């Protein structure tokens with residue numbers, strides 16, 4: 486695999502719903518390594534496969550406590566208590582959005598070798614995990630904005646072609662999903 490690059494809005498890859506990894510082999514470990522390299526190279530605290538143009542259920546995070554790989558992650562529990570924080574995204578340069586999220590999550594996932602783990606996360610790690618988990622469903626932080634703020638954020642990201650880009654994106658995303666299923 487060649488070097489990965491970060492896809493930015495309105496790239497249709499960001500709207501793909503990912504599919505689970507079924508075979509654990511060298512390819513998956515290489516993909517995780519490449520994603521990790523891209524995350525660190527861009528000073529990110531997390532990176533999801535869709536951001537690298539891959540339709541797999543994979544993300545990596547490092548919020549200062551070391552690298553963690555998540556393959557086929559599921560959020561088993563979310564705390565009732567939420568907190569809000571400004572979030573940025575490598576795929577949405579120059580845009581931050583205040584997102585309210587549960588402060589604690591319990592996650593089940595597999596590592597690069599296919600071993601299952603279940604772990605509770607709090608603080609920044611819990612936030613990063615939920616942000617990356619959203620990416621795997623094709624969801625971005627701008628989707629938490631009200632329609633007016635979404636309009637301005639999308640315009641900022643796409644320039645004057647905003648309206649056209651948003652429409653084109655929906656169409657292309659359907660194509661992307663179909664391709665994704667085939668891949």
Ligand SMILES: [Zn+2]
Pocket residue numbers: 573574575576616620
């Ligand atoms: Zn992001």
